Amino acid sequence: MHNVNILTIHKEPNYGAVLQAYALYKTIENLGHVPYIINLDMDYSRFPYSLKYRVLLGLHKWMKGYSHCFALAERFSKKHCPNQIGNFHTTAELESYPWNKGDYYLIGSDQVWNPGITQNLRTAFCFSFLKNDVKNRYAYAASFGNIKDEERRKSELDMKALSLFKRIAVREKFGVEFLRRNGIDAVEVIDPTLLLESYRDLLPHKVEERNEILFLSLSDTAEMNAFAKGLSVKTGLPIRKHYGYLQPERKKNM
Structure with missing residues (x-):
């Protein structure tokens, strides 16, 4: 049995981020080890997006509920991933913490190696804050997101720190190729999220049944919208569109 300290994006208020952190935590637990979330606060609740970005994506109305959604994500994390270390906000705070060199350290999945998301904390997600005598460094399903510019990845990530990892597993084929070239x-x-057989523990005792088509839209394309509308006409069921982010009206189920 080992202590496994996980660093991932665990409080971003969208279902993908919340569930990947939960799934990794539970998988480590199911393997007989003791998982801990390294509680790094990326301050999304205060500075979620630039004004330009919000306007371009048409999120200005949605942003009014963002703080509440962030609180839901944080509450979910504390409830379902109770073992958490610290309350860090900067790389300097991570560096000053007395990390146990005998523990295992795991960079979790999600876009942890996308500098556009991790920004000034990007090197922390390469375990740059650990001393060189910490040998048990791993990454599981780490993602570079949409950063296809290889030179940007090399310049903004801590490649020297990544070279100290014992094992690295990533989500994208181009990520494998990039790392091997270096x-x-x-x-x-x-x-x-695909490692767990069941998510029943997360369900409320009573599940509301709805006769509708749930349209989870992560990339809102004309083709996807046309398909959903066609399916609605064929089945006679209404469409409920969802963009993947936690919704304030769902708080009773969290």
């Missing part, structure tokens, strides 16, 4: 071995794996 002398770092890696393999491609599935997202941790």
